[in-house]
Amino acid sequence: MVGKQERRYQRMITVVLALISLIMVIPLVLLVVASFTSNNEIVLHGYSFFPKELSLEAYRYIWNERAQVFHAYGITILVTAIGTTIGVMMTLLYAYVLAHEKFPGKTFLAFYLFFTMLFNGGLVPTYIMYTRYLHMKNTIPALIIPGLLMSAFNVILTRTYIQSNVPAALSEAAKIDGATEFQVFRKVVLPMCKPIIATVGLFAGLGYWNDWTNGLYYITDTNKFSIQQLLNNMIKNIEFLSKNANSNINLASVGGGIPQETVRMAIAIVGLLPILIVFPFVQKYFVKGISIGAVKG
Amino acid sequence: MRKKMAAAVLMAAMTASLLAGCGDSKSSDSTKADSAQTTASNQSEAGDSTSDLKDGKTEELLMVWPGSNASPADMQAVEDAMNEIIGEKVDAKVKLQIIEWGAYNDQTNLMLSSGEKLDMVFLMSNIREDGQRGQLYPINDLVETYAPDAYGAMERYIEACYFDGNLYGLPTYRDLASQAGFMCRADILEELGYKAEDIKNFDDIEEVLKKCQEVHPELYPMIPSDLNSGCFLNYVKGEFDVVTSGVGVDIDDDASDGITVINTYDTEKYKEMAEKAYDWNQKGYFMPDSTTNTTTRQDLFRANTAFSYYGNQHPGTATQETMNSGKEIVSIPIGRSTISTSSVNFCQWAIPAQCENPKKALAVLNLLYSDSDFQNLFRYGIEGKDYVVSDGIASYPDGVTSDSVGWGNELWLCGNGSVGYAWETDPENVYEKFTEYNDTAQESPLYGFIYDTTNVKNEITAITNVTDKYKAIIENGDADPSTTLPQFNEELKSAGIDNIIEDMQKQVDEWLANK
Numbered sequence: 001m002v003g004k005q006e007r008r009y010q011r012m013i014t015v016v017l018a019l020i021s022l023i024m025v026i027p028l029v030l031l032v033v034a035s036f037t038s039n040n041e042i043v044l045h046g047y048s049f050f051p052k053e054l055s056l057e058a059y060r061y062i063w064n065e066r067a068q069v070f071h072a073y074g075i076t077i078l079v080t081a082i083g084t085t086i087g088v089m090m091t092l093l094y095a096y097v098l099a100h101e102k103f104p105g106k107t108f109l110a111f112y113l114f115f116t117m118l119f120n121g122g123l124v125p126t127y128i129m130y131t132r133y134l135h136m137k138n139t140i141p142a143l144i145i146p147g148l149l150m151s152a153f154n155v156i157l158t159r160t161y162i163q164s165n166v167p168a169a170l171s172e173a174a175k176i177d178g179a180t181e182f183q184v185f186r187k188v189v190l191p192m193c194k195p196i197i198a199t200v201g202l203f204a205g206l207g208y209w210n211d212w213t214n215g216l217y218y219i220t221d222t223n224k225f226s227i228q229q230l231l232n233n234m235i236k237n238i239e240f241l242s243k244n245a246n247s248n249i250n251l252a253s254v255g256g257g258i259p260q261e262t263v264r265m266a267i268a269i270v271g272l273l274p275i276l277i278v279f280p281f282v283q284k285y286f287v288k289g290i291s292i293g294a295v296k297g
Numbered sequence: 298m299r300k301k302m303a304a305a306v307l308m309a310a311m312t313a314s315l316l317a318g319c320g321d322s323k324s325s326d327s328t329k330a331d332s333a334q335t336t337a338s339n340q341s342e343a344g345d346s347t348s349d350l351k352d353g354k355t356e357e358l359l360m361v362w363p364g365s366n367a368s369p370a371d372m373q374a375v376e377d378a379m380n381e382i383i384g385e386k387v388d389a390k391v392k393l394q395i396i397e398w399g400a401y402n403d404q405t406n407l408m409l410s411s412g413e414k415l416d417m418v419f420l421m422s423n424i425r426e427d428g429q430r431g432q433l434y435p436i437n438d439l440v441e442t443y444a445p446d447a448y449g450a451m452e453r454y455i456e457a458c459y460f461d462g463n464l465y466g467l468p469t470y471r472d473l474a475s476q477a478g479f480m481c482r483a484d485i486l487e488e489l490g491y492k493a494e495d496i497k498n499f500d501d502i503e504e505v506l507k508k509c510q511e512v513h514p515e516l517y518p519m520i521p522s523d524l525n526s527g528c529f530l531n532y533v534k535g536e537f538d539v540v541t542s543g544v545g546v547d548i549d550d551d552a553s554d555g556i557t558v559i560n561t562y563d564t565e566k567y568k569e570m571a572e573k574a575y576d577w578n579q580k581g582y583f584m585p586d587s588t589t590n591t592t593t594r595q596d597l598f599r600a601n602t603a604f605s606y607y608g609n610q611h612p613g614t615a616t617q618e619t620m621n622s623g624k625e626i627v628s629i630p631i632g633r634s635t636i637s638t639s640s641v642n643f644c645q646w647a648i649p650a651q652c653e654n655p656k657k658a659l660a661v662l663n664l665l666y667s668d669s670d671f672q673n674l675f676r677y678g679i680e681g682k683d684y685v686v687s688d689g690i691a692s693y694p695d696g697v698t699s700d701s702v703g704w705g706n707e708l709w710l711c712g713n714g715s716v717g718y719a720w721e722t723d724p725e726n727v728y729e730k731f732t733e734y735n736d737t738a739q740e741s742p743l744y745g746f747i748y749d750t751t752n753v754k755n756e757i758t759a760i761t762n763v764t765d766k767y768k769a770i771i772e773n774g775d776a777d778p779s780t781t782l783p784q785f786n787e788e789l790k791s792a793g794i795d796n797i798i799e800d801m802q803k804q805v806d807e808w809l810a811n812k
Contacts, residue, residue, distance in 0.1 A: 039596065039599075039600075040596075040599065040600040040601075043592050043596045043597060043599070043600040043602070044600050044602060064700065123407075124407065124410050124411065127407050127410075127411050128410075128411040128412075131411055131413055132411060132412070132413055137413070216400050216403055216404070217403070217404070217407060220367065220394060220396055220400075220404060221368075222367045222368040223368075232399070233397050233399045233400060234399075235399070236397075236398065236399020236400065237365055237397055237398045237399045239399065240398040240399055260592075260593065260596060261592070261596070
């Protein structure tokens, strides 16, 4: 039997949570509606949930670029898949070693990891390293490796998870039964790490999906543009053209007729859509992994 | 023990970074020395240009400029055709690369500072900073030998591209002067019973706006020309040459008895503007909330909400605005037309320091300033496919639009566009008009002076914060200038504007003495 007080408490929680989720959902709805509003309407009357004049002009502008948009989607999916897989594997291996009590050189490895959280080479040296010595300009690895492949934070999260959720006794028992180190990792530790794999994978995946800076720095070949870079470029081009329309330069034949306000909204939606679709499938792991991994630093 | 080790590692890391710092400055020193050396050796070789350019070694030169489409359909065809023309004069081939507007400055900065392959670049940033960092190749001694036509065509304007005694860029043919004007809807002006020729000063404008307010209460009589700024942003344009942070000179300052550097916000002219802005704002001529507006003027015109704005004007503004806003716009010059260092050198072609054969690069750029076939190719693409010509005017072939065309560049990045065809939407005799506009402009007393901001970086940041706070509000008349303006100047003083004035005065005096 659920007590009366308990039921009232439940109801209150529901109301509070509903309000909070409304705060999150309403802007998203406005975004969707705005992307279907006509540009003149927004200029005249501002954003509204119930626009008088609907229009597809923003999507038409993006649709005109569809060949590039779909190609860029392909690049992003490829990069996200490869990057997330390799990234998660490396993170797990690093974290497993750090979680191991008796691993030699553990202190150094931990420090080495921690050091990268505080210091980095800065943009220009990094750029020179990747372009002139590693020759990565305009290559797919340039979208995968710089800055995204491994995050020290994820490693620490995973290490903490393994330390507190995979009992050392279990590994020992496996070893007594004759398992090698690798078998212990694969057959005993990995299956117990599913929640943290999902979490780290989601972090990494989102990182790859949303990244446009690597593209901005390292990619000039339009065939290797990722979707975020393409969309970001569209926004920046519109901004540049409207900002400089008044300067000394004569931009006679460009910039006219782009539905600026609504295109921005439509672009946000195009970038968001796949994530919206994927998220429900991984979120059950997500909550578990992050809450367990974060306890006990 | 562990602590000690950590300390040791840290020490090592810090030393390494220190060393790296040293190495860096050394290498840039040496590039400078190198380029100085090459310029010296070039001097002795100068005069024998053909043998340098036709040396039998075909070098590939990477040419980078901005555009709205990074890989237009006819890129390869244009590149091949360009190489054919180049091949006759220079043993070199160009590789073309367009970077989209939005990413342009970031990517060219990285390319310049990393020293990767780059031979000709269209710069839209300040040549002073790039030149200072040793990223550009000084072309003083090469330009007259290897790019004589470019030098000849731009001679009056090339002065603005010198820094520290070195020439770093070739300005392009465009509206090199600048002037403010009154732009308004042609249909409504006519309806109100005025002619464009009748409007000559701000009293005339006020009369028109007043009438507009009565007849068309649904329109904002005046909107700001730029985002997040006041309607009178350009009111004092042409009265001062503002070098940085509001510090500059009066355009009428006579250089013969020395030049006085002033705070342009603390002048009678600025005050007059502030008072007029306040007055007009009170009368309701301005669009409300101009200073927080994020909708471009073109969109405001298109949505049928605006009558006029006061902004930059040059030959062709009317056609350009008409095209971009979908309403017929007439442009009426009001302010003085002036030419200053910054109006010329904010975009130009330059040779990066890493260029391996600056002579050939210059010779290729020279074609852009002299060869009409090369010019047309670079600006419009392949004749018959990307454009057609009738009576010396180029236009799109049937069925081709600005969206579907396979190639196209703007006049202002094409070197000397006047050697090529005019475009159909350009005003009649566009090149004569541009040349006249440029040649008749009044030169700023500081024309050719480039300010070295090294000593006052902090002050500039502090002043930017103050101007962000006050400038738009004052220029839109949102607050009574009798209190706001003194307050503004007070804060500018405490942000260190006097240091900038003093520092700039020193540099100006030196510059004048050496002139």
